[in-house]
Amino acid sequence: MTKRAVVTGASSGIGAASVRALRKSGWDVVAVARREEKLAELARETGAVVMAADITDAAAVERLARDVLAGGGVDALVNVAGGAFGVDTIADAQFADWEKMYNVNVLGTLRMIRAFLPALRENGEGSVLLLTSTAGLVAYEGGGGYVAAKFAEHSMANTLRLEEAEHNVRVIEIAPGLVHTEEFSLNRLDGDRAAAEDIYAGVEKPLLAEDIADVVAYSLNLPHHVNLDQIVIRPVAQAAAHKLIRSAR
Numbered sequence: 001m002t003k004r005a006v007v008t009g010a011s012s013g014i015g016a017a018s019v020r021a022l023r024k025s026g027w028d029v030v031a032v033a034r035r036e037e038k039l040a041e042l043a044r045e046t047g048a049v050v051m052a053a054d055i056t057d058a059a060a061v062e063r064l065a066r067d068v069l070a071g072g073g074v075d076a077l078v079n080v081a082g083g084a085f086g087v088d089t090i091a092d093a094q095f096a097d098w099e100k101m102y103n104v105n106v107l108g109t110l111r112m113i114r115a116f117l118p119a120l121r122e123n124g125e126g127s128v129l130l131l132t133s134t135a136g137l138v139a140y141e142g143g144g145g146y147v148a149a150k151f152a153e154h155s156m157a158n159t160l161r162l163e164e165a166e167h168n169v170r171v172i173e174i175a176p177g178l179v180h181t182e183e184f185s186l187n188r189l190d191g192d193r194a195a196a197e198d199i200y201a202g203v204e205k206p207l208l209a210e211d212i213a214d215v216v217a218y219s220l221n222l223p224h225h226v227n228l229d230q231i232v233i234r235p236v237a238q239a240a241a242h243k244l245i246r247s248a249r
Helices: 013-024 036-046 058-070 095-123 144-167 184-188 193-198 209-221
Strands: 004-007 028-033 049-052 076-079 127-131 170-176 230-233 238-240
Touching (some): 013 028, 013 036, 013 209, 036 049, 058 095, 095 127, 095 144, 127 144, 144 170
Parallel strands (some): 004 076, 076 127, 170 230
């Protein structure tokens, strides 16, 4: 029987790539994001069902869950929606940036899990996948708000795994390092394209969205009794959070 997944953050980057990878491996996919025009393009390309919703809006998430579940059960919830905003130090932290990061990365993920967890339990072999970040494992200067949000999401994955094992719900965490996607750094740096590109300058082979999406699909396509609790993915050039090999610029 064909399996069905709900993927958030599906309008671009790792979310869109995950929709493509899951569709390629035979899944029915409900792709969720705010930007309807991007979703429409993805639907035409992949055949995924698309639903526009803002996961920071509790009422919108409730409507989304109602509409999705009216069309049948779900086998997996793939939480990709997130983002970083600003690179200020803690001393200069902008509360608005921190609130945005917590609302989408932490509370948005929580809203989605709460909305779909009953259906995943009912499934008998449901999966919840959280896309976190190596930022949630190792702190770095100028990353305070994003580090805090991703550490919270990492902790959520660990807690959920403990709480839902008795319901046979598999909880997977994928924590990427440096991934070159078009919008992530642009959003973080308020649209400064030169500064965004400088993050990847000299890194010959950073990870791409498709690299992470392949692992998303792989982890969900494993037999359900196999749980990849935590998957840390970095490019070879990024030996650790503090060690990144760059060629001459």
